[in-house]
Amino acid sequence: MSNQDPSGAASQDALALEFVAFAVECGVLRFGEFKTKAGRMSPYFFNAGLFNDGQRLLRLAEFYARRILQSGIAFDMVFGPAYKGIPLGAALVVELARRGRNVPFAYNRKEAKDHGEGGTLVGAPLAGRVLVVDDVMSAGTAVRESIATIVAAGATPHAVCIALDRQEMATENGADVPYSAVQYVQRQLGMQVCAIAKLDDLMQYLQAGNAASAEDHRRVLAYRARYGAEQG
Template sequence: MRQTTDPTGQPPAADPLAQEFVQFAVEAGVLRFGEFKTKAGRLSPYFFNAGLFDDGAKLGRLAGFYARSLVGSGLQFDMLFGPAYKGIPLAAAVAVELARLGHNRPFAYNRKEAKDHGEGGTLVGAPVRGRVLIIDDVISAGTSVRESIAMIRAAGATPCGVAIALDRQEKASDGNTDSPWSAVQYVRDQLHLHVASIATLADLLQYLQTSSAADLAPHLPRVRAYRDAYGV
């Protein structure tokens, strides 16, 4: 993951890929501003809904951002795994884009319920083996990641990391108590998996600070205040 400050304590230079992605998400209506209630019961000034990457052009561009981010990260993996349900089209689309960049990798995904006919089982696609990278949209509580880890290990493979679109960089919560760390930090530090994100809350703040769009200006102080209250 990218650092949010450099060794001198200054904000890092803007990441061009992350800034391009945030702009794309805003223009596609996937990243919205207003007042939204989160699973933790917080009122967030922004909302990211990857389910709205809902046509071929948007999904293709999203997969391209994942692929470019992964290639740039240097993370080594042998295949992709998409947890049901949002991870399924993501893993397939990212596999296509990685192949276009010269990094052809197999992919697999799971069913929510085991199939008792045909090939049977809960896993579909390529055999799950080697170093497996989990593809998802965000990490909210880490539940999906833990379930994916269990399936990957049960197949005899090794989970090596998680790729997500947006890291909200905020404290995890069970609705009553705030954790001292974020869900992403939990996956990284407690589950010992590398987490690669296309963009972070810090990238969103940089975008709002530099955007010339007048309608976005009022959202900057609200997002900054939310980060000050719940950020990690």
């Protein structure tokens, strides 16, 4: 059970609320009934694959860049894990360059090539402090795989930036644990994590009268009360 305020109160974060509104507008953030990887029936679903045209991807990259620069996280290059992290990372480094911060970018393949340059890595050599970019973090599995790749290349897995932090309990061996995947990455893997928006911000958005129905708001609130990770 979460120790969060059942009223859903959250601190105002203008960037996060702007992003939530954008995600809803694009149909990326939807309300209804969706089964998560953990087998839970969630009243909302975030599908970053629907940022699927140039204008949407441009705005998404702006949100990532703004949050990363606002966070003050130091990094030397960006890594986009296959598959969704590849376009996210590419779009981000283009936007960072537009803002005067030009950094190298690399990504991985799921399967190694046995011709050409070979291997699983594409782009700049992994070096220095690496920022991993992805959409959401469910169990931290993708981050652990990225860490292994980065360490094997002799670089430092330093931080992660995601679009949405669901702030819900992770699962281990089929059982709920009191911390989220984000908290696991921060506490156990020692990496900094920043998110453009969190479930708290989604609740703030709904409480401002933006819910398609009162039922959607009620169901998201009930889901958070049941599965929300302990904060702090």
